[in-house]
Amino acid sequence: MEQVTIKVEGMSCMHCVNSIEGALKERNLKGSVDLQAGTVTVQYAADKTSLAQIKEIIEEQGYDVVA
Numbered sequence: 357m358e359q360v361t362i363k364v365e366g367m368s369c370m371h372c373v374n375s376i377e378g379a380l381k382e383r384n385l386k387g388s389v390d391l392q393a394g395t396v397t398v399q400y401a402a403d404k405t406s407l408a409q410i411k412e413i414i415e416e417q418g419y420d421v422v423a
């Protein structure tokens with residue numbers, strides 16, 4: 357299992373947390389949002405999911421992936 361922490365802009369409240377964590381969960385990914393730090397930490401299996409896919413899932417929810 358890999359773990360990555362992605363910097364994301366535009367997350368401000370529990371609604372943001374729920375939409376991002378929920379969207380990841382729908383793809384069987386365990387994500388946790390840190391509002392204060394503006395980051396999303398995701399655990400994923402590198403043979404099933406790519407980093408690009410994870411970023412896409414977050415962007416689909418309307419947030420900007422910074423790094």
Ligand SMILES: [Cu+2]
Pocket residue numbers: 367368369370371372373
């Ligand atoms: Cu929000």
